[in-house]
Amino acid sequence: MNPSRSDFRVCTEFSYEKRPVRHGYNMRTLKVELGGAVFTEKPVPAEMKQKFVGGKGFGLRLLWDAVNPSTKWNDPENAIVIAMGPLCGNTNYPGSGKSLVVSLSPMTDIPIDSNVGGYFGPYLKFSGWDALELTGKADRDIIVYIDGDEGRVQILEVPEGLESDTHILAYKLTCAFATSEDDRQHVAVVSAGRGAEHTPLGLLNFSLYDRRRGGCRVKQAGRGGIGTVFRDKKIKALVCRFSGLTNDENNAADPATVQRLGLKLHREIQKNDNGQSKMRRQGTAHLMEVMNDYDLLPVQNHRFGSDPRGPELASWVWEKYFTQGLPDGCWYGCTLACAHAVDQFELKTGPYRGQKVCVDGPEYETAAGCGSNLAIWDPEGVLEINFYCDTYGIDTISFGTITGFLMECWEYGILNEVRTGGISLEWGDWRSACELLHQMAEGRGFGMIASRGTKYLTQYFAANFGADPRLMKDIALQGKGLEQSQYISKESLAQQGGYYLTNKGPQHDEAWLIFMDMVNNQIPGFEDKAEALHYFPMFRTWFGLQGLCKLPWNDIEPADNAKWPEANKVPEHVQNYCEMYTAITGEPLSKEELIRQSERVYNFQRVFNLRMGHGRREDDYPPYRAMGPVTEKEYLSREERYDRQLKEKMGLEPTSMPLPEKMAATRKWREKQYESLVDAVYKRRGWTMDGVPKLDHLAEIGMDLPELCDVAGKYQ
Amino acid sequence: MIKYLATSDEKCKGCMTCTSVCTRLYFKGDNPAQSSILVNPAGNAPEAGVTGASGVASSAGATFHLVACDQECRRCEKECPTQAISRGKSGAILIEKKKCVGCLACVSVCPIGAMRWYPGMKFPFKCVACGACAVACPTQALELKTKEETP
Known part of the structure; x- marks a missing residue:
């Protein structure tokens, strides 16, 4: 079905006074309690702004207040908070469109936080909210729609038959809520996928409408199963529409300085990127051969750090797959533009076999975790996994680490076809990896067991398959219940700390040392x-x-970065950030x-x-x-x-x-x-x-x- | 058909009539920093941050180097995330303000510094080949011309 706006019946709605953002803040957040369909406008107290700043800080503060020490991820009081932050949404400085999502994680039972691009966060902010807090559970599938133009929030019933998988759902919702084709870029969708309905690995896809491709792209709040919480609350999707974006929607204290800093970095990128990271052509996949050369690329469940076949997944391979020359930023004004895509990719397995689709990525973590880590050297196998993980709403990092663990268990004879229900988990067999993924998404077979995560599987295999508990514990790459991301940390003590002395679990976003x-x-x-x-x-x-x-x-980096003391901190960019903070908020930093x-x-x-x-x-x-x-x-x-x-x-x-x-x-x-x-x-x-x-x-x-x-x- | 402003550095005496005409017409002021035609000292590279670009050198013997959009390279159009930049009916490359979000990515990719910005202004700006400066130029250093688009 292709629904139109009128197919979404309004359950309840809430109108709010529209006020412009001032110096990067709305100074209010929106709480939607889904069980009773109650909307609450909460002012941001001065102390909250001062101590928690915004984004993840606001998210954690609101989550703390929503839950109690015994709250589990699937209790109604668990919240999903999407919060932006004062610098978010400026269109000048590259990389300024991120949303921070927090919730109690089904994988770790502690707060997870995920940093994600796409248009939803900035549009939500400019619709009048510093954060959106979702609590309670709906009794049937619903959509929360924020109309930032009208100053209205609605809970909508989902029409019968609307798909769950993101590549269909995000596009259909974008079309339904846009007033015209030209208006589609003003609509942003957050959705999960059927994988989030059946596994704890569920992620949230944040869309952006790509005018040139005429379709939706998605970026992922991937880690820790927030998509699973989302579907448990019976949220099918969040939709935000905001059509009034200008260059200074933040009402910056000093907009000219924001422009100057942004332009300086745009120029630096235009000049240096091709000789440095090639993000504009390859995205984060540029890291593949570097990691392989330095013995840091995960190969076969992180047993090894490089492989002679590493170059088969190198950046130049991906560069050929990626459609070149498009402004692939995940928010306006990001000229680093790393969000590349493979267009017209023909799927070879699963429910969409034979269809030609746009694959968002792969990014490094996916290419490494679902490629080399599984000894899958066929880039099209990696693309297949990448596409299905995204549309099902399953985190590629956890999927890659879990599957690597399973393939190693297969090698040791802990798993066999009887135990997996016929899936042969040989190293490199990407079709089997896909079969596992389809099973996870549909909540059936061995995939269902596998999706519980490596922490669970270590105990399960020891208890049911006679596996050596110590070996299981040693080779299951997880901390706090979360799978490790895709760098070999064996030879770097500091990186072991960078992974395991983190708050949320072993994710490289805290430290890469x-x-x-x-x-x-x-x-x-x-x-x-x-x-x-x-x-x-x-x-x-x-x-x-x-x-x-x-x-x-x-x-x-600036061309002369290396000559400065503490070059690894990139001092000029740190200075940019301090100046930009002041230019937007008006406060010194x-x-x-x-x-x-x-x-x-x-x-x-x-x-x-x-x-x-x-x-x-x-x-x-x-x-x-x-x-x-x-x-x-x-x-x-x-x-x-x-x-x-x-x-x-x-x-x-x-x-x-x-x-x-x-x-x-x-x-x-x-x-x-x-x-x-x-x-x-x-x-x-x-x-x-x-x-x-x-x-x-x-x-x-x-x-x-x-x-x-x-x-x-x-x-x- | 492309309409563009042809420049002859060797005829320019640096009187700045063109910048006055341009900024009076579009910004109700007389400020060369807001002009879409640039009169640079000869031999100086424009302020663009892109290497290997055209338009760096001025004609031999000239004192000034005139810079305006050639309406042809279209790198700004390719870079624009909202497709606010396109060729207008007149044959010049135009910025549609309704679509522009002011990110200034276009300014950074312009190889000759012809895509302009001014601190605090919402939108970038550029030569739209209106020809007002060419009419006013006392030395015929500027001329409105047409050319075919090279494929």
Whole structure:
């Protein structure tokens, strides 16, 4: 069916007074309680603005207030909060269209946060809201429609027969809610897909209408299963329409400075991108051969860091698939334009077999996680997985890590065709990976079990298939219940911390320290690493407070960046951010206060984890696969390196040691190193040795809020 | 058919009549920084951030270098995320203000600095080949011409 606007029956509606944004803020948020269809306009108190800034900070604050310590992800009081941030939506500075989504995660039981592009967030902001909070559960499938032109919010009934899969749903809703073809770019949709209805891996797709392709593109709030919460609340989609976008919808304090900074970066990108990251041509897929060359590309469930077949998935391969020369930004004014797509891709499996579709991506994480990590070297196999994950609403990172784990279990004989119901999970078999994915989406067969995630599967395989529990634990790449993203962290202690000393689970958005640590040797000591594991997670958290993308910070650099002290911080860009913050909000910001803004929210999130029964030292350990060679095969594949370490770092003589002894010594040493790192990082972050923010630290950063002290105080 | 402003650097005496005419017509002022025709000192590269572009060199022996959109390269049109830039009926490349969101990506891709911006103004601006400056130029350094689009 192709529904029109009148096919969506209005259940309830709410009109609000339209007010222009001032200096980047609306100073109000919208709560929609779906069970009772109650709309609440909530003012943003001055203290909330000051301490939580916006974006992820607002999201966590609202989520804290919505839930209690025993709330589970599928309880009605769990909230999904989409929040933008004061800098979000400016059309001048590249990477300024991000929405931050938070919720209690079905994978981790703690808050998850995901940073996503697409037009929904900025349109929602310019419709009058700094955040949208969705709580309760509807009794049937509904759509929440925000009409930013009219100042109206409606809960709409979904017409019978409307599809769930995003590539159909987002387009149909865009067409139905636009007043004309030209108006489609003013409509943005958030949707999940049928995979989010049956698995905890559900993501949210945020659309943008691509005028040149005449279709919807989608960007993903991928991690942690927020799409699953969304469908559990019976939200089919969110739609926002806003047609009045101008160059200064934020009503910046100093719009000329916003323009000047934006133009400076546009020019830097035009000039330098082709010689640096080639984001405009290849997107993040440019990393593939770099990672393969540095032994950092996940191969076969992160057993290895490179493969002779790596070049088969290299950037130049993707460059040929991507339609070139289009302004592929996920928000207006992003000239870094990394959101590439493969057009007219003919599907070979599944319900849409034979159809030609537009595939959003692959981005690096998908190419690595669903390509090399599964020893799938056929780019079209990767594209097939990429497309179906997106349209089903399944996170490609978790899917790649889970499937890698399953394929390794297959190799060891823990899985076989009887146990998988006929799916042969050999390395490299992308058709089987797709079959697994289709089963997940439809909630049937072995796919249904697999979709529960690696943490669950370790126990399940040990209990049901007689797998060695220790091996299961070692090779399941997860922390806190979330699958690790796609960089080999074995040889970089700092990156092990970058992954596992995170708030939400092992995701690279907090810190990516591998080059700094192991290639350039810039952070040799524990204290150096701890400093990096303080600064970079805080710095990167700031993007999430503002509604910004991280990529234009260091995936493009000024030509002379290397000559400045602390070049790895890209000082000129940090300065840009401080100036832009001031230009939009009218408030001064030093680079020290920038870190402090993040530190407040970061510690708030840590205490939030504690409040939900997690967030202590015991929750911060990696599986051994992320730290060192689990199997003899892995050790032997890098024997020279590991033997050298035995000699140089541990003072042992490898020639006289049998292999198991060498592996045991390596493990013992690496695990001890990690303990020392954790001590140093906790100390630097102002936490106890159990990983709990100290009360005097909370006071020092201005976060000695009674509710935080209550929770953290119990663990001092 | 493309309509464009042809420039002859060697005839330019730098009187700035053209910039006055241009800015009076479009911005009700007399400010060369708001002019769509640029009178640059000879030999200087325009302020564009793109290397390997045309329009850097001025004619030999000239004192000034005149810059205006050639209405032909269309890089701005390709870069515009909202398709606000297109060839108008007159044969010149135009910005449709209703569609423009002021991101200034077009300014950054212009290889000769002919796509202009002015701090605080909502929209970028450029030469639309109206010919007003050519009529006023006392030395015939500017001339409105037509050409065929090269495929």
